[in-house]
Amino acid sequence: MKIAIIDYDAGNLRSVANALDLLQIEYFIAKQANDLEAADKIILPGVGAAGSAMQKLISSGFAEAIKQTKKPLLGICLGLQLFADFSEEENTDCLGIIPEKVKLFPPFLKTPQMGWNQVNFTNKSPLFEEIPDASYFYFVHSYYLPTSKYTLAQTDYGITFSSVVQKDNFYATQFHPEKSGELGLKLLSNFCKLC
């Protein structure tokens, strides 16, 4: 089994790769869309702004390949937000996998939300195997995806938002599993075990 990590210049690739190294899971860095053909599963990492990320995904052909794929795909942080129809960040049209709108946290909250917060499961998922409900994971973000029927877990930061979502073969976490210690690694390993 091989995991493709999509490289579209949007950061924390190294950390995800390091985590997979530790878990002894085979992976490669996908630099162009047709690289994904060789993969069994795909990870879409992401740090940075929605606008430039979408531009890069579109110009590289990754955007179309992601929308078409039937392989399990895990979006991380910005990767989750790109699943939406639209993001208020730079007023960006996103991948349109989940019909929701990504919003900026209201001004009464500090932005970015930075630190460890509780992830409350709202649905069962093989991603949560051996992870207790209400465990802490590490978040860094200023925008959020509202809860919807695709929400697997939610988190309270003044606003209750989607911290884990799934639609068909598309999974995503708003937090960084690669930076959330043991339980984060567990979640990554659970994703890699999905059939």
Add this chain to the structure above:
Amino acid sequence: MLIIPAIDLLNGRCVRLTKGDYASEKIYAENPTQQALAFAQQGAAMIHIVDLDGAKAGKPCNQAVILAIRKSLEIPMQVGGGIRTLSAAQFYLENGIERIIIGTKALEDLDFLNRLIAQFSAKRIVVGMDLREGKVATQGWLKTSDQGYREFLQDLKKVGVSELVVTDIEKDGMLTEPNYALMEEISKLGFNVVASGGVSSLPALQKLKALNVFGAIIGKALYEEKITLKNALRITAKNTLTKRIIPCLDVKNGRTVKGINFENLRDAGDPVALGKYYAEEGADELVFLDITASKEKRKTVKELVSRVAQEIFIPFTVGGGIETTEDIRELLQAGADKISINTIAVKNPKLITEGAKAFGSQCMVVAIDVKKIGDTYKVFIKGGSEETTWEAIAWAKEVEKLGAGEILLTSMDRDGTKAGYDIELLQQITAAVNIPVIASGGAGSQEDLLAGLREGNADAVLAASIFHFKKYTIREVKQFLSSHNLPIRI
């Protein structure tokens, strides 16, 4: 708890009355739509609108104004005042008003409530119960009925009412205290109670929240600036984000400095081994501060970052000697989550903006070293050896504007003294900016960490010696802070 800012309409304008007396009208805004939008922009999740003309006349009088607000606003609205017929109720509910408030009519005609609930669901039909000396008041509070509220509540239960706005007229517009006992009593009967009248301070909101009251309407206190909506929303919101405990490791030529002896750690001089130990102990993040002076510096830092990223799976920040966006890029690509800059941020503030643009604000930490000169907190650079012209609050606001995602605030007066953080400085900076602030400099005990987080409002505390010299383990510190009701990841 839901915070609902109020707009009371009289002749199409936003006013407040005192104790429901129409002669006491005070105009706060000519354009209620602008007022509603301002509340929504600040983060309100619902707006409360009362048609005062309607309450008095017994029929809606400000529908045009209310629908104009509805058109411009994205958040839900609840509307009350003069809704005494099915057609008046339907008009609002079918035109996008989320919840309507039935007052007088509820008292007169329970069947009316019954029919509305059947048609629109209990969540959308709110009974406005206005009390004067324990009796239910009606018709714009101009009259008081003979009915006691307990008896009335029993009737409401029977017809399926779940939502209430409870106003103690004696308290309304008086900027005093809400009637806590009353709100608690009714909440315990199983109603979603929105408290109204006299809610005028942050402690009052905290108390209502602690009593599990569903929501609170705030009116006059906002207009009179007794409280800000921002603070009201912040203290009542459900927020489970934890405070962070961050050990700081000073690194010179690839080795940690400051003598330490850890029994179960073979080489405490190895920053990676020490960092790993702290991560396993429960550290929420790590900071590596490189103080190497040699030409080899950049290479050794990069190597260190790579090793840390391979072995430690919690976030870490690297600081020391970063001067260009290229330096930042190298460290982030090697696996650092954030970088910290200090002197260069003052010398070349553009670097903050460039870094934030290229890599995101979340990885740009600006370290600010502060010393009190006379009555003023001044910013120092070059390891504290050079005073700048910047005053600390102004500089903190500036770095936020430039794109910093976090501030690492060190009190030079306290650093190394073990006398505790400079709480006054922390309070001023945390109040001035809307990005996280890490407290540093002066922590000598667990109580100091507690004070920095609780009194100083810091989002995280950074400490070196109390961990390095094993005064406490991180685990002990976190237990201690948690036992004092701070949100801590354990």
